[in-house]
Amino acid sequence: MSRPSVIPGFGLSLGYAAFYASLIVFIPLAFLFAKAFTLTWAEFWQTVLDPQAIASYRLSLGAAFIGALINLVFGFIVAWVLVRYQFFGKKIVDALVDLPFALPTAVAGIALTSLYAPQGWVGQWLTPLGIKVAYTPLGVIVALTFIGLPFVVRTVQPVLEELEKEIEEAAASLGANRWHTFRRILLPALLPALLTGFALAFARAVGEYGSVVFISGNMPFRTEITPLLIVSKLEQYNYAGAAALAVVLLMFSFVLLLLINLLQHWSSKRAGA
């Protein structure tokens, strides 16, 4: 199977990698599916289409979508500002963008909850306006926006850096104004990266648990995300039910992963063209 190569270690490296990956990832995931299908079809559908489960999908997907949308808009602005403009402290700001990757989710969860609680630093300004964030779906959106924040910035930034300034100059010399150049030249070139970042942030947020459980209040039908519902099934020793919901959650993630791969394929083809 392998191309004749002078480099040794093919059997050892591939063998070990495949063995370890099977042991840690593949076999446990296969067991999850096996466990979920110890249920009959009827039981499986009853579990995954239960109104409480449906409410949790709606919240998990909806809040993740809105969070990713917020990140799409503001992440684009952040990437634009970091690449195109000069200002004091830019390097520090650039490094700080990755904070949600480095900060443990539980820490983010309690920090955001304390900020957005009615007496919190941010919450106290919102309460008089009648806006409640902590312990409402809005709180879930805040947490999911936080954890997805770096994705759009980090996918758009390198593409923006590589864009040829000459194309913009050409557009300008042909009489396009700045807004025209942005809409017709820059936006189409950046679209694959923007969508990839959006999908990555969305995928990450769908399964998120740690940062959400503190701020959401975990009320069934209202602020209960799907991962939390899985945990509560587990606490009731309903293992097959937990596995069934986990299969649904995995399916959402796999579809998103497929979409991300297609987007990346599209953007690399674009870059090549």
Add this chain to the structure above:
Amino acid sequence: MSGAVSSLNRRALRATDATTEPLWVRILLTAIALSFLALFLVIPLIAVFTEAFSRGADVYWAAITEPDAWHAIKLTLLAAAISVPLNVVFGLSAAWAITKFHFRGKQALITLIDLPFAVSPVVAGLIYVLLFGAQSWLGPWLSDNNIKIIFAVPGIVLATVFVTFPFIARELIPLMEEQGTSYEEASLTLGASGWQTFWRVTLPSIKWGLLYGIILCNARAMGEFGAVSVVSGHIRGQTNTLPLHIEILYNEYQFAAAFAAASLLAGLALITLVVKSLLEWHHVREREKAVRAASQQA
């Protein structure tokens, strides 16, 4: 990266109204970007440290030195100390196989490596409960032989290994892909053995990328909450890692103590970001040096 720098210089020379925005737009966009980052990143970070010291340094000190906190810190360090090296060995062997050889099923292996990023942390914990829990197929055999995995340290380590599984391989594969195989081939032709080639040729050329992967892997390993929470059973002083300890304190309304413990992890996150940025800047400088050397030769 060097392209970015030189294009900056070019832009400075040629910046005209046609290729940049009016001043008020630039100021507005910068203000929006910085406000967004301040609201979502800086203020939460400040809140962690402020809340941690809200009841004075004595309370802070007591919170991070009490026995349960100490035990949680030690367990967190242990879980990271086991899972990071395991994933380093995996990352190196996977990257070696994928970048030095052509074989069928390569794409499948790459997909498998990425998979844990797409799995919810809760599901990551659940799969090990289903595999090794008391109700599982292996459960009776494990309990007969007095092996505890779930609600014990091995389960915590397994869950941590799973969630940090892709980090190092993900970092090394593109790096080693880019470097190709010519140096290794030269070394082997000159009579070095396979291991000598790995230690003397490959490893030195990927050491910064490897370190980068280790830093990120370690941050996630020490901070993982969801997956570890499912398998740990939350036994105080036994199976509580630092993130789980924070949750317990928080749910008991011991806010200052919870934030004190959280401030340790926030400190870790900040150190991670600093080291990560230093590595990136180092990488940019090396690249520029290489480009300059190449252009001088030409």
